[in-house]
Amino acid sequence: MEELPSIRLKDFAASRADFLFPEKVFARLKSKIDYLVYEHKTPLLVIDSLTVRKRYYELVKYFPDFKVHYAVKANDNLSVLELLASLGANFEVASIAEVIKLVELGVSGSRMITSNPIKPLDFIEVCRQVGINYLCADSKDEIEKIKFAFPNAKVYIRLEIENKESSWPLSGKFGLNEEEAKELIDYAVRKKVNIVGLTFHAGSQNNSPDSFVYALDIAKRIFDFAKAKCKIDMYLLNIGGGFPIDYTDKVRDINQFKTKIYSKLNEFDNSGNMILQMEPGRRIIGEAGIMVSRVIGKAVREGKNWLYIDVGVFNGMMEVIGGINYTFKTNSRRRAKVWNIGGPSCDGTDIVAKDVLLPEPEIGDFVYILSAGAYTSVYAAPFNGYRIPTTILV
Ligand SMILES: Cc1ncc(COP(=O)(O)O)c(C=O)c1O
Structure with a gap:
């Protein structure tokens, strides 16, 4: 032979x-x-439930200080949502219909957030009724809507960051640059709206941990501004979704994202006392x-x-x-x-x-x-x- x-x-x-x-x-x-x-x-x-579990638990393991809010928009199949709910996942919702799916599965509003910065008024009203307390905004009009329909909401501001490393960019439609974000925070605080923090989305299928570093640098400056100029201690940081998956090529190990993100978080004054959130969709369900x-x-x-x-x-x-x-x-x-x-x-x-x-x-x-x-x-x-x-x- x-x-x-x-x-x-x-x-x-x-x-x-x-x-x-x-x-x-x-x-x-x-x-x-x-x-x-x-x-x-x-x-x-x-859909392979073992892979969903693996990807969900991997994020929990590598980001132990973060609440993982599965972005329902990625795949809203009831069995998928039920599986993730049973694993203890939290959820990011963008509409009343997504909320209803979760409520019918017995998920409480306290496990949900919404990072949709433009919400119909009736959706804000449903958030209030169901107890979805964390809501996103990126405009004065949205601040006014929230103040009217849900005055006790905890509001976080969406930043726009460049999505150039992303294969499915989300920039250009939502979010504020650094100066605009500072201005809106100042406006909202004067209107007595409860501003608690920031969110951003690095763009979906983003294989560059540096995109997160870049966004966290901006976020840190805005946290400092809010404390010094608006006299508020923001405590919520939501790093969005964006984590990549293998399509035709291998992507970077999640550990590389973890290392860079955690080293930046340490630079925040109150890093030990912050509520940290992420809202991955593709990473959990894609593969x-x-x-x-x-x-x-x-x-x-x-x-x-x-x-x-x-x-x-x-x-x-x-x-x-x-x-x-x-x-x-x-x-x-x-x-x-x-x-x-x-x-x-x-x-x-x-x-x-x-x-x-x-x-x-x-x-x-x-x-x-x-x-x-x-x-x-x-x-x-x-x-x-x-x-x-x-x-x-x-
Ligand atoms: C506000 C928000 N959060 C999270 C996600 C999920 O992003 P990804 O699937 O890239 O993790 C999206 C995707 O569009 C989004 O718009």
Whole structure:
């Protein structure tokens, strides 16, 4: 028998260690998925509860001083919320509908916050009724609304920070720069609104711990300003979401985020007495989800191979429009080719990926999309009559 040169074995070991985390999730779930697709139609979003637990507990372990508020918007499936509630998670909500889901699961308002800086008046009213005491604002009008509908609310101000390291930026719509934030705090304090702290969002899928450092530097200056000029001791710091996950590449270890964030926190005067919050969505649910789709068509166009699957931009994979790239797998064992992958609708923007190397599937075969747990089913609409994914927690 031909002896394998040891270098090749070493390479093999290295490449195994290099597997993306969602590939490991997929390998472990594959037989369950094979079973589920006989019971349910595609597209099917299979969520791995073990991965949700792992990612949640990892944040609790690395950030022991923080309250972890799962951002419900990332995936509001009831079984997912129930699982996280049973683990002791807190929640970040953005609407009355999200609050109702949680209340129906028995989660009390004291476990919820809302970092949505522009809230309809009736949502503020529901916060008051349910006991969601921490509310975000970034404008004088919002301060006035809160003062009117929920005068005892604890209000934190949203900063805008550059999201340039993020693959799904959130800047440009909400938040204040340093000077604007100082001005609003001063205004709100004069209006006798209870200003307790700050929040920011470094942009979703942000692989740069330095983005958090940058934001914390600004936050520290504003804390100092509030104490010196407005005579208030702010005590709440919410570092938002943004933590990244493996899509097509490995991202930085969470420990690197922890180290940089904690070293900055030590610079705050009252660091030992602060309420620290984070509101991760993608990090907790993203890699746990595998989108299972079927091939519904194939074509060759201008020399390019095209696959058409039953999940597309409109019924689940909306984030491809903002540049999120996914890892694809198939059950086919045929020769690999390069494919463009289109969704089922007639819309020209409904293209899920380009230039993906995959074994050639037949019509009816499965295409699996990894790391599809976050911002997929929640965005989905039955455009052109194509069904939205059924979500199953396993
Ligand atoms: C206010 C707020 N908090 C938290 C999140 C969750 O962010 P991520 O999924 O990047 O962790 C978002 C995402 O849009 C958000 O808008």
